[in-house]
Amino acid sequence: MTETEFWALVTRSNGDQDQESLAATLTARLTPLDDEALKAFDKLFGQKMRQSYLWSLWGAAYVITGCDSEYAFAEFRSFLISLGQDWFQKAIAAPDCLAQLPLWPLKDGYPYPFVDEYDLIAGKLYEDRTGRELPFVPSGKATPAGKKFSTKKKDLKSHYPGLAARFPF
DSSP: OOOHHHHHSSSSTTOOOOOHHHHHHHHHTTTOHHHHHHHHHHHHHHHHHHOBBHHHHHHHHHHHHHOOSSSHHHHHHHHHHHHOOOOOOHHHHHHHGGGGGGOOOEEOOOOOOOTTTGGHHHHHHHHHHHSSOOOOOOSSSOOSSSOOOOHHHHHHHOHHHHHHSSSSO
């Protein structure tokens, strides 16, 4: 599986704004793949999750939603992957660019940039077919890369001016 094929499969379409339709679309896209392609897809997804395991991105998620747990941060990183290669790479390079994202999924009127278990879909399909789990690949890191963000309002406003303006505390 190439990077181009991976991004074509994982990137949300304009109609996939809620978590359920996004998961259903990815499931439909992955179902025709053979077992080796599912393994390759899962490996690439894991690489993207590790690549985005950054304190700077966690700080952005904190400004947007108050994200304060490993699980929520994993769901946030799945959301970033679902945005596609361009947004994913821009967010890694400069997380405050997410302030320019035109459309945010909402839940109860608040931004909800989380995709629950998006990273597990390929593994579930594989396990349903074969009765075996995909190989587990640890992130290799105990903590996110980079310098941990400060939760002080003035520091958050300084490091994430666009996000702080769009998502006031």
